[in-house]
Each structure stands twice: as C-alpha cells, then as structure tokens.
Amino acid sequence: DKTDEHYNALHAMEKQLQGFKTTDNTPYNLIALPWPKAVYDDEQTRLPATYANYLIINNTVLVPTYDDVSDKLALTQIQQAYPEHTIVGINCLPIIEQFGSLHCITMQLPRGFLTGAAQ
Numbered sequence: 879d880k881t882d883e884h885y886n887a888l889h890a891m892e893k894q895l896q897g898f899k900t901t902d903n904t905p906y907n908l909i910a911l912p913w914p915k916a917v918y919d920d921e922q923t924r925l926p927a928t929y930a931n932y933l934i935i936n937n938t939v940l941v942p943t944y945d946d947v948s949d950k951l952a953l954t955q956i957q958q959a960y961p962e963h964t965i966v967g968i969n970c971l972p973i974i975e976q977f978g979s980l981h982c983i984t985m986q987l988p989r990g991f992l993t994g995a996a997q
Contacts, residue, residue, distance in 0.1 A: 879913065884913075888913070892910075896908065909956075909958055909959045910955065911928075911930055911952055912948035912951045912952050912955070913928075913948065914927045914929065914946040914948050914949070914952075915944075915947075915948075917944060919975060925974040925977065926974055926977055926979065927942075927944050927970075927979075928979065929942060929943075929948075929952035929955075929956070931970075931978070931979035931980055931981045932980060933980045933981050937962065937964060938964045938965075938966055939956055939960050939963045939966070940966050940968050940980050941953055941956050941965060941966065941980075942967075942968060942970035942979045942980050943968060943969050944970060944971055944974075945969065945971060952967075953965050
C-alpha cells in the first residue's frame with residue numbers, strides 16, 4: 879500500500895534483501911509476506927501488526943494473525959517457507975497492545991543455558 883506510512887522503508891528493505899546472496903553467490907529465495915491493515919490502540923497509536931513476528935517451535939510455526947483479510951495469505955506464504963512444519967495462526971490483536979507479538983513474548987534459551995548460568 880503506497881499510502882502506508884511504512885511503505886518507503888519497507889520497499890527499500892525489499893530491494894536490499896533482493897540484493898543479498900549466499901556465500902556461493904546464489905540469491906536467496908525470498909517469499910513475500912502481506913502487510914495487514916493498520917491497527918491502532920484507543921489513543922490512535924499504531925500497533926506493530928506484522929506477520930514476520932512468527933515463532934518456530936519444534937515442527938510448528940506459530941504465526942500472528944489479526945482478523946485481517948491478509949491472514950490467510952500470510953499463513954500460505956509461511957507454509958511455503960516451512961513446508962515440513964505445521965503452521966498455526968494465533969490471534970495477536972491483544973498481544974500487540976503491548977507493542978510486541980509472538981516472538982517478542984517468548985524467551986528462547988538454548989538447552990543447558992539455565993543450568994550453566996546457575997553455576
């Protein structure tokens with residue numbers, strides 16, 4: 879949406895990503911995610927609704943959804959990126975009220991990290 883306040887920055891980021899290559903000079907296979915409609919809180923502050931704040935756990939990908947027309951496409955695109963995983967949409971409208979989403983509200987710690995930290 880060219881009228882969205884984030885359009886120019888996201889478009890520039892897209893162009894930058896398209897220029898990235900692997901160490902053997904192969905371009906990455908980029909899969910575009912849709913952009914949900916803008917979501918605002920009671921004070922009309924824009925909230926961080928994005929499908930990119932997903933969480934990969936075991937053989938599942940938890941994907942934020944927003945009761946938006948683009949939710950289904952986002953789930954389809956993420957399934958394309960993770961074909962061996964189960965894709966689960968999670969309504970994150972209440973979570974983004976705190977200015978984060980699924981990935982932000984979780985704490986991933988490598989196995990053994992807490993054991994090592996306690997010593």
